[in-house]
Amino acid sequence: MRPFAISVIACVFVSAPLAAAPRLPVNFDCSAAKDHFSAFKQVLPGGPYRVTGTFRVEELMAGRFNPVVSVVVRTANDEAAVLVRLVRNKRERDITLVVDQSVGADKNYVVLGEVALKTDVPFVLAGDAVGHVQVTLGGKEAQADLGASAVKLELSCSSGDFDFSEVVIDDGG
Numbered sequence: 001m002r003p004f005a006i007s008v009i010a011c012v013f014v015s016a017p018l019a020a021a022p023r024l025p026v027n028f029d030c031s032a033a034k035d036h037f038s039a040f041k042q043v044l045p046g047g048p049y050r051v052t053g054t055f056r057v058e059e060l061m062a063g064r065f066n067p068v069v070s071v072v073v074r075t076a077n078d079e080a081a082v083l084v085r086l087v088r089n090k091r092e093r094d095i096t097l098v099v100d101q102s103v104g105a106d107k108n109y110v111v112l113g114e115v116a117l118k119t120d121v122p123f124v125l126a127g128d129a130v131g132h133v134q135v136t137l138g139g140k141e142a143q144a145d146l147g148a149s150a151v152k153l154e155l156s157c158s159s160g161d162f163d164f165s166e167v168v169i170d171d172g173g
Contacts, residue, residue, distance in 0.1 A: 026053075028164040030157035034063030039156035040164075044073065048172030050126045051153060057095055057117050058161040060088055067159040073125055073133065073150035079104055080146035082133050084123050086115065097121070099135050101144040112140040120165075126172055 032038040044051075051071065060067040070085035083100040097112040115121055115138060124136040131146035155164050 024168075026155075026164065026167040026169075028155055028167065030069065030155065030162045030164060032157050032159060034061035034159045035065050037156055037158040039154055042153045042169060044127075044151050044153050044169060045171045046151070047129045047149065048127065049073075049150070049169065050124065050172040051167065051169050052122075052124045053167030054120045054122045054165045055086070055155075056120050056163045056165070057086060057115075058163060060095075060117070060160045063159050065159055067157075069157045069160070069162040069164075070155075071123055071125060072152075072154040072156065073127060073146075074152040074154070075131070075146055075148045076151045078152075080131070080148065080150075082125065082135065082144045082146065082150070084125060084135055084137050086121065097138050097140065099137060099142040099144070101146075103145070103147055108144070110142050112137050112142060128172070 028040045030038050055069050057069060066087050068085055068087040070083050072081055072083045074081040080103040085098050086095050087098055088095045095115050097115055099110045099112060101108040121138045125133055127133040127150050129149050131148045133144040133146060135142045153169065
């Protein structure tokens, strides 16, 4: 009986500090065959949050769908989202930096610039408890308002080989 009590106490003692510790960086090699996608999903901390990292386009694959790499924050009910993405239009050779905002049926699309293949693109999405999101993508800034705090994060890609590096999620403090 005594060894059991010690292991339960040790488990509680060890797990409590880990929950409060800053999250370690995530590195995600996001590779998807043409016309397919890959994703990494994470729950955001309640209240203010800050997601930072870098993504890079290694290779694009032609197919029915445009190659894209994105960072998405969503509200709990999926009614509102901010998408930070790099996309290449089929008719163009350029890779475009885009911030999309959707709240219900309302959509907003902001082009922040263009980037070359194999370029590291830093990003920051910082949100507060009422849904204001400050976006920095490749050194350019945009703002969005979701109307509620985002609680879901998704890193995703389609039709290509992309790298997410040093993605850190914290409480925005």
